[in-house]
Amino acid sequence: MADLTLTTFDWVPPPPRGFVRDLRVRWALEEAALPYRVASAPFSDRGPAHLAHQPFGQVPWLTDGDLSIFESGAILLHLGGLSAKLMPPDPRGRNEATEWLFAALNSVEMASLPWTMSKFMGHPTDTAAWKFVDDFLKLRLKHMEPVLAGREWLAGSFSVADILMSDVLRIVDQFDGLGDSPACRAYVARATGRPAFAKAHADQMAHFAAADAAR
Amino acid sequence: MADLTLTTFDWVPPPPRGFVRDLRVRWALEEAALPYRVASAPFSDRGPAHLAHQPFGQVPWLTDGDLSIFESGAILLHLGGLSAKLMPPDPRGRNEATEWLFAALNSVEMASLPWTMSKFMGHPTDTAAWKFVDDFLKLRLKHMEPVLAGREWLAGSFSVADILMSDVLRIVDQFDGLGDSPACRAYVARATGRPAFAKAHADQMAHFAAADAAR
Numbered sequence: 548m549a550d551l552t553l554t555t556f557d558w559v560p561p562p563p564r565g566f567v568r569d570l571r572v573r574w575a576l577e578e579a580a581l582p583y584r585v586a587s588a589p590f591s592d593r594g595p596a597h598l599a600h601q602p603f604g605q606v607p608w609l610t611d612g613d614l615s616i617f618e619s620g621a622i623l624l625h626l627g628g629l630s631a632k633l634m635p636p637d638p639r640g641r642n643e644a645t646e647w648l649f650a651a652l653n654s655v656e657m658a659s660l661p662w663t664m665s666k667f668m669g670h671p672t673d674t675a676a677w678k679f680v681d682d683f684l685k686l687r688l689k690h691m692e693p694v695l696a697g698r699e700w701l702a703g704s705f706s707v708a709d710i711l712m713s714d715v716l717r718i719v720d721q722f723d724g725l726g727d728s729p730a731c732r733a734y735v736a737r738a739t740g741r742p743a744f745a746k747a748h749a750d751q752m753a754h755f756a757a758a759d760a761a762r
Numbered sequence: 763m764a765d766l767t768l769t770t771f772d773w774v775p776p777p778p779r780g781f782v783r784d785l786r787v788r789w790a791l792e793e794a795a796l797p798y799r800v801a802s803a804p805f806s807d808r809g810p811a812h813l814a815h816q817p818f819g820q821v822p823w824l825t826d827g828d829l830s831i832f833e834s835g836a837i838l839l840h841l842g843g844l845s846a847k848l849m850p851p852d853p854r855g856r857n858e859a860t861e862w863l864f865a866a867l868n869s870v871e872m873a874s875l876p877w878t879m880s881k882f883m884g885h886p887t888d889t890a891a892w893k894f895v896d897d898f899l900k901l902r903l904k905h906m907e908p909v910l911a912g913r914e915w916l917a918g919s920f921s922v923a924d925i926l927m928s929d930v931l932r933i934v935d936q937f938d939g940l941g942d943s944p945a946c947r948a949y950v951a952r953a954t955g956r957p958a959f960a961k962a963h964a965d966q967m968a969h970f971a972a973a974d975a976a977r
Contacts, residue, residue, distance in 0.1 A: 603869050603905045614857055618864035625857070642829055642840070649833035653867045654818050661876045661895075668894060676891045679883060680876075690818045 549581060549629050555606045555751075557587035558758035562667075565748055566718065569607035571619045572626070573747035574710050579630035585754065620652050623707040633707045640703055647701040647708035655691065656715045658683040659724075666722040684719070688728045691716075696730035699737070713738030764796060764844050770821045770966075772802035773973035777882075780963055781933060784822035786834045787841070788962035789925050794845035800969065835867050838922040848922045855918055862916040862923035870906065871930045873898040874939075881937040899934070903943045906931075911945035914952070928953030 553576070555569035569585075576583045588597050593604035600608040601617045608617045609625070616622050627634030627644065634644045662684040665677060672681075691712075694701075701708045716735050719725055725732040738744065768791070770784035784800075791798045803812050808819035815823040816832040823832040824840070831837050842849030842859065849859045877899040880892060887896075909916075916923045931950050934940055940947040953959065 598905075602909055603865070603902065605869075614854065616857055616861055618861045618868060620864040620868055621857075621861040624860065639829065642831055642836075645839065646831055646833045646836040649835040649867070650818070652864070653833060653835055653871070654820075656868070657872060657875060660872060664894065665891060668890070670889075670891045670894070674885075674889060674891060675883070676880060676885045676889060676895075679879065679885070687818065690813075694817055 550610075550612045551576065551581060551583040552586050552610045553583055554586045554588050554600065554608050554610075555754065556590040558590050558762070559755055561755075564752055564755050567606065567751060568619045570747055570751050571710055571714055572607050572609060572622050573750055574714075574744050575623055575626045575633055575707055577743035577746045578705070578710070578741070579626065579632045581626070581629060585750075587754075587758075620648060620711065623648065623710060627707045632705075635703060635706065640706075644702035644706040644708045647706075648711055651708060651711035651715050655687050655712065658687045659715055659719050662724065663718045663722055666724075684724065685727075688719075688725070688731060692728050692730050695734045705738075705741075709738055765825075765827045766791065766796060766798040767801050767825045768798055769801045769803050769815065769823050769825075770969065771805040773805050773977070774970055776970075779967055779970050782821065782966060783834045785962055785966050786925055786929055787822050787824060787837050788965055789929075789959050790838055790841045790848055790922055792958035792961045793920070793925070793956070794841065794847045796841070796844060800965075802969075802973075835863060835926065838863065838925060842922045847920075850918060850921065855921075859917035859921040859923045862921075863926055866923060866926035866930050870902050870927065873902045874930055874934050877939065878933045878937055881939075899939065900942075903934075903940070903946060907943050907945050910949045920956075924953055 553569055553572050555567060559567055573585075588600075588606060597604060600615050603617075605617075607619065607622065608615055609622045610616070611625065616625055623633070624645065627641075627648075635641055658680075661680045665680055670677060700706065701712060713735050716725065716731050717739060720732060720735050725735070739748075768784055768787050770782060774782055788800075803815075803821060812819060815830050818832075820832075822834065822837065823830055824837045825831070826840065831840055838848070839860065842856075842863075849856055873895075876895045880895055885892060915921065916927060928950050931940065931946050932954060935947060935950050940950070954963075
């Protein structure tokens with residue numbers, strides 16, 4: 548029986564709220580209806596106790612009994628092993644969900660994070676560096692578009708791969724980066740329209756709002 | 763019994779040779795002494811047959827019987843399940859190797875790829891965009907340094923996590939990015955000093971050299 552505690556920050560400034568990566572884990576837990584607790588680590592003091600669980604001083608981490616897991620990809624893979632609602636149990640379906648889970652992180656987010664960070668920070672767009680970043684993302688979207696035009700979910704049924712891929716594309720969409728990718732955009736709407744996403748998002752926002760109230 | 767075929771490009775231009783990601787898979791296969799064949803996909807024509815195996819038009823992919831797997835991370839995770847030389851078989855060791863495998867791709871390579879690509883392309887370094895890229899990598903290296911100063915391998919014994927992490931850091935080292943990270947640098951030397959890396963690297967170089975000769 549899983550004994551799950553998700554740790555996120557006790558507080559973050561408003562801009563990243565709704566985007567902190569504990570959202571991915573909350574979403575998965577809600578999809579699978581797995582019971583879990585939420586714990587907090589101090590945002591302003593990321594000392595040895597924090598680094599012992601998350602060596603980059605980030606969140607989230609998940610404990611399952613005496614197992615402590617960092618990296619949202621690793622956590623979602625672990626949760627996929629706990630529920631067929633998160634990962635097909637047959638070898639072929641499991642393989643498909645796993646390769647797309649990696650694709651979300653290492654092929655698409657690899658291109659989208661520099662793009663969204665540049666947008667967020669307002670870097671100039673008349674540079675060779677920006678053109679490289681923008682072209683890299685467009686290339687990935689060009690390949691994702693026919694994939695998502697041809698299927699509802701990446702691995703046959705909804706899985707952790709969709710949680711990661713839609714969460715990655717959602718941030719691109721926030722900066723109007725999916726205008727030429729209607730299938731990607733529809734996929735983001737389809738995924739984030741699920742009740743489990745709404746619950747996870749509302750819970751994260753409430754967690755940080757409660758921290759404001761306590762300050 | 764695994765029936766493994768690794769597909770890479772039939773040819774690539776000289777600069778990326780020794781860095782194409784089939785190297786990661788070759789290295790793992792050599793470490794585990796798993797028998798495998800190497801197949802080629804046309805570099806200059808990435809049509810539907812290619813995209814059916816690798817939807818971004820890249821390499822590598824691995825077939826194991828009738829299972830076809832893309833994403834180097836997913837492939838290495840699959841191989842980790844085939845050999846204790848690639849992943850500790852106990853749950854705690856397996857978890858440690860898995861989280862560090864994701865960390866290599868989604869925390870470290872996420873920061874190192876924009877950095878190495880900027881170096882490779884000679885983007886100017888007096889910009890806000892470069893400062894962001896450089897600071898991002900330095901932050902990750904700052905966190906990796908004490909980890910690698912305190913252990914020989916990431917997950918107790920050598921594992922697929924070390925193949926990915928050292929391959930990622932190796933490219934940073936090629937651009938002299940590990941000068942302030944002696945433990946990271948020593949780790950790269952330790953990992954790439956293994957006979958299986960030398961064999962995998964030589965085999966990749968020979969594969970592309972043979973393609974030159976046939977052109």
